[in-house]
Amino acid sequence: KNQVEQSPQSLIILEGKNCTLQCNYTVSPFSNLRWYKQDTGRGPVSLTIMTFSENTKSNGRYTATLDADTKQSSLHITASQLSDSASYICVVSAISNFGNEKLTFGTGTRLTIIP
Amino acid sequence: DADVTQTPRNRITKTGKRIMLECSQTKGHDRMYWYRQDPGLGLRLIYYSFDVKDINKGEISDGYSVSRQAQAKFSLSLESAIPNQTALYFCATSAEPTVPPGELFFGEGSRLTVL
Numbered sequence A: 001k002n003q004v005e006q007s008p009q010s011l012i013i014l015e016g017k018n019c020t021l022q023c024n025y026t027v028s029p030f031s032n033l034r035w036y037k038q039d040t041g042r043g044p045v046s047l048t049i050m051t052f053s054e055n056t057k058s059n060g061r062y063t064a065t066l067d068a069d070t071k072q073s074s075l076h077i078t079a080s081q082l083s084d085s086a087s088y089i090c091v092v093s094a095i096s097n098f099g100n101e102k103l104t105f106g107t108g109t110r111l112t113i114i115p
Numbered sequence B: 001d002a003d004v005t006q007t008p009r010n011r012i013t014k015t016g017k018r019i020m021l022e023c024s025q026t027k028g029h030d031r032m033y034w035y036r037q038d039p040g041l042g043l044r045l046i047y048y049s050f051d052v053k054d055i056n057k058g059e060i061s062d063g064y065s066v067s068r069q070a071q072a073k074f075s076l077s078l079e080s081a082i083p084n085q086t087a088l089y090f091c092a093t094s095a096e097p098t099v100p101p102g103e104l105f106f107g108e109g110s111r112l113t114v115l
Helices: none
Strands: A003-007 A010-014 A019-026 A030-038 A045-051 A056-059 A062-067 A072-077 A086-095 A101-105 A109-114 B004-007 B010-013 B019-025 B031-037 B044-049 B065-070 B073-078 B087-094 B110-114
Touching (some): A019 A109, A030 A062, A030 A072, A045 A056, A045 A062, A045 A072, A072 A086, B004 B087, B010 B019, B019 B031, B019 B110
Parallel strands (some): A010 A109, B010 B110
Antiparallel strands (some): A003 A019, A019 A072, A030 A045, A056 A062, A062 A072, A086 A101, B004 B019, B031 B087, B065 B073
């Protein structure tokens, strides 16, 4: 069964500090891995998408890494800001036998930035 | 204006009532999706449509139906709502990927409470 596990479930850090969120997956056959940011009461917004051949991808202060061998990804946030307070969702894509893409969503890490 | 618009944003209803959630998009995408989000669970796919004449069941389609009225409109219906359908519902769109993967664009969500 395809699964995506994220850790920690929640995290509180001081404004200006860095943090790293983890994502482990057992999804096969792997196609790509995505990180989304979901503000409270809003829809998820894409941060990064990485395919098998990509080890790292940045989007401003967000840097995602992917180790396809160990099936792990991380999202590093640099110099956190209050606006980074949100849930961060890891999503892993598999390609089905029919060529369709199937997404498995993690439960998210709830990040709170305090002043 | 949002690219993916959901109505209503909030709805409280009673068991047994028929409910329709509507989604419209201005992104010009062919592919549309309905997801459900519950606390402690990842988003789960209810139904998806790759064009106006295409409807496909997702992983949790029981108790739901959909209608793709036009390229820009995709509605989700609960024929007889039950309390365990209380959840946050998201509509999403994506373009047909010429180079995978296809990024998902989410609406703001519709919070449904069934009493």
